[in-house]
Amino acid sequence: MTLSHSAAYDLMNRKLTSIFSLSDKEKQAIQSLPIQLTPFRTDQDIVRVGERPSRSFLLAEGFTCVYKLTSEGRRQIVAFHVPGDMPDLHSLHLKVMDTSMATVTPCTIGFIAHEALHDLCGRYPRIAAALWRETLVDASIFREWMTGIGRRESYSRMAHLLCEFFTRLDAVGLTQDHGFTLPITQVELADAIGVSTVHVNRVLQELRADGLIQTVGAQVNIPDWERLKEAADFDPLYLHLRQDAPACL
Amino acid sequence: MTLSHSAAYDLMNRKLTSIFSLSDKEKQAIQSLPIQLTPFRTDQDIVRVGERPSRSFLLAEGFTCVYKLTSEGRRQIVAFHVPGDMPDLHSLHLKVMDTSMATVTPCTIGFIAHEALHDLCGRYPRIAAALWRETLVDASIFREWMTGIGRRESYSRMAHLLCEFFTRLDAVGLTQDHGFTLPITQVELADAIGVSTVHVNRVLQELRADGLIQTVGAQVNIPDWERLKEAADFDPLYLHLRQDAPACL
């Protein structure tokens, strides 16, 4: 929780300029956004369904998830977010939250007033486009997850989620050479891929037995990226990362 | 296929002004967009995964779907679109298509060049916001479907899809008092809710037996909206329709 404001702006600028090259003036406009850094503990709600937030947020440190509950109390996690993401941008134009968002690890969250973002978008159409694009990538990930939940078996879905984490964390420099830290419980993995926790446990064991992953605590190693990718039916196209970025490893 | 250009503009204007009230100048800017109306037959692809389209489209007549295929050839339909929708707006900022889109009935489609839309968005931030919002509503629907596929049983999912169709068609005036025409095969319903066609058939029979729907050909009647809604766990919030719009019936 020792993150500085300038580091947060760096994250945001790096993200937004990863596709659109912004001018110095546009970058300065971003740097001068008022941003309110706030620490969160694990398993805290950041926004809840039904609320009408007046600010969005940048995830500066930690992992968060977006989830919905059915009337029977079952939870579906529809997205995870990693440092550098702005999970809540849709609240800029959709008044009422249709999901809740929560931390899954301790986090540092930078809140930015909608007013400031609207103002920025009005003055700099290219920044508006970059933010819009962020929300479109989120939507693309929803489509991919839906395809997995609807049409792939759980083994493949689990492998797919691990591929996605590795790729997204790699894009923000949070991987080691063939591995990454995944501080997410099996309960959360279950809610994300739409199976029971018992089954997540068994699928993970299968993946380990098949030599597709190795785990030590929260550390996940991928000894053979190509084989995991194949098991997962993973094609990183849907993440819409910049073209020059290596599809990792 | 006798739709006029002015009718297509009307659709677009009605949609975009349903939330944001646009000025006359903004409306005129929309009217003067070059739009190319094209007829499509059933089961034709409009855009395919991997393509880099240079135009988006307005669905003027008919129903379309957005789908993905797994490497094993299984199909997941991740969205349906109804007249008035602009299903392809995300291609404005995501260069490569990560899904394919196809007609499920005969359709009239109005193509609009990206260039013209980018120009419009640059000059009229409120129109940009309205288009952005369209894509956010799509994303919200993805989240709701994912929750259904992951955490609701098939009976409930089928009911939910019917509720959604009724509500969305009602919003564009395409319902009769307690019913609507659903020209979608059981194969397509199966690919949308992530089950087999055999199972779709059985679930529909259950819904009929329970008195939640009545069907005559492609016509679906809903004798008791409240009961269907309850079976579906349906809350129209996620559609983000304008507040004054009645939650139908």
Add this chain to the structure above:
DNA sequence: CGGATCGTTGAGTTGTATCAAGACGGGTGG
């Protein structure tokens, strides 16, 4: 009338859920 598409039905199979219980591990308080 034949062919194609779509809907329906039955029988056997399988992936995944549920329930229940035990093992592990890290933190807290006595």
Add this chain to the structure above:
DNA sequence: CCACCCGTCTTGATACAACTCAACGATCCG
């Protein structure tokens, strides 16, 4: 510093939702 506790992970046994395969009926249309 140990005992306890709670959350997490693991394992086994049983149950069920949904799948697959296969065949048959109903339309529609050229």
